Amino acid sequence: MIKxxxxxxxKLYIYYREGKKCFYCSKKILYKQMSIDHFYPLSSGGTHDIFNIVCSCKKCNELKEDKIVENYQKIIIELFLKAVEDDFVKGEGLDISNKELKYLLLDTxxxxxxxxxFIFESMNYRFYIKDSKVYKYNYVSSII
Ligand SMILES: [Zn+2]
Structure with missing residues (x-):
């Protein structure tokens, strides 16, 4: 497994985002005890993006291993939207400002x-993201 x-x-961001608790069992953990879990496993193609890493206690991290959590898409979107709100997702080399981009991303x-x-979609846009940066987006008329 890749470490x-x-x-x-x-690391601090996810620790506070999780309210100093384990993402899975909600047990309070100290910062120095936290382990980092890739929510959508690296072994299945998951990435190191901020919205794919969670704060976990050691026990849950070991139990989870490389399992894919049921309903993972819904949870990833929640984590993604939170990261957008907290300005952890920004554009790179795009023709729109980060402020405009944020507005579009919040509709994901x-x-x-x-x-x-990661590729996220809103009703009319598709966003391509790598290393928590949107490097491409395009307008798609009515994806649904
Ligand atoms: Zn736990």
Missing amino acids: MKPRTKD VRVKNISEE
Whole structure:
């Protein structure tokens, strides 16, 4: 299994996002005891994006292993929207400002692809994301 050392900023962010609790069992944990879990497993193509890592106690991390959580799409969208709100998802090399982008991203309703990169969709836009950065987006008339 690939071991990742997340940036301290990201680690602190998820620790506080989870309310200093384990994402899975809600047990209170100390910062120094937290382990990082890739919510959608790396072994299935999950990424290191901030919305795919959660704060977990050691026990849950070991129990979860490489399992895929039921309803994972709904949860990933929630984590993604939270990251957008908290300005952890930004555009790179796009023709719109981050402020405009944020406005569009907050309308995201589904996750289309997870493997290697994330693709999220709103009613009219498709966003391509890598390393928590939107590197491409396009207008699609009525995806639904
Ligand atoms: Zn736990």
